[in-house]
Amino acid sequence: MVNTDEFIKRLEIILDYFSLNASSFSDKIGVQRSSMSHLLSGRNKPSLDFILKIIDIFPEVDLYWILKGVGSFPKINEVPLSKKDFISEDLKSSTATPSNSETLPLDLFSEIKNPIVTNSVETQKAENTNLSNTSHSDDLEKIVFLYKNGTFKVYSPN
Template identity: 25%
Template structure:
């Protein structure tokens, strides 16, 4: 069954982490199943079948039949639009609306960036610091103090 679960993940383009998140189970559970440490529990199988109702339960349990239920398409069950559907008038209309929205968002972002660039930059300068003295400590517990010559500054 682990190979069939891996096959589902490959067909759905899901990483083990995303697959676990989709099923709302621990990522470790999927990791253990894929590594062969544990067999899938009934809970995992039920979550796969409830979240992906287009998966054929007989195929998942026994490997017989096809992966998908006949008459069901994995994309239509999820509710995701088919991006390659060009003949549908609504799909073409939605694509045009999305393009217009993207263009207006890009123009808005560009004008916001121009406003940001035109802002003046003010620098906060610190007052100049001068060395007052340098103290060097030696490992025999003695030290020397050096005071810079006031005439050089």
């Protein structure tokens, strides 16, 4: 839940930083001036739409900072990581290179066009048996799921 008084203080910091008054700020982000006035007076709470408009128009404003006061303003510019940065050299050297018929997509979130499908129950059982017989030096440490919205989840087997 957003603390309205603290949110108003952060909103005033944004106004001062960009040398804007409340009416020019509301015009710039595309909201009614009365909405801005009601928000600054504490009568109304900020809507998600209002916050998203601020983030869209002013990329210097960090979402977590405007909502909770966590982080910094202006936002510290982060160097975006390429897809290659997520793959360690160890993983590259231990992964077999796929043949042309099973080339993996560059985008991890797109579908594989030529999936290898095995319908045989015996084959699946054999693969599971082979997995359970691997040495413990290759134990799984963690799995990281990266989502398009910039969030992630980490799963550890322990």
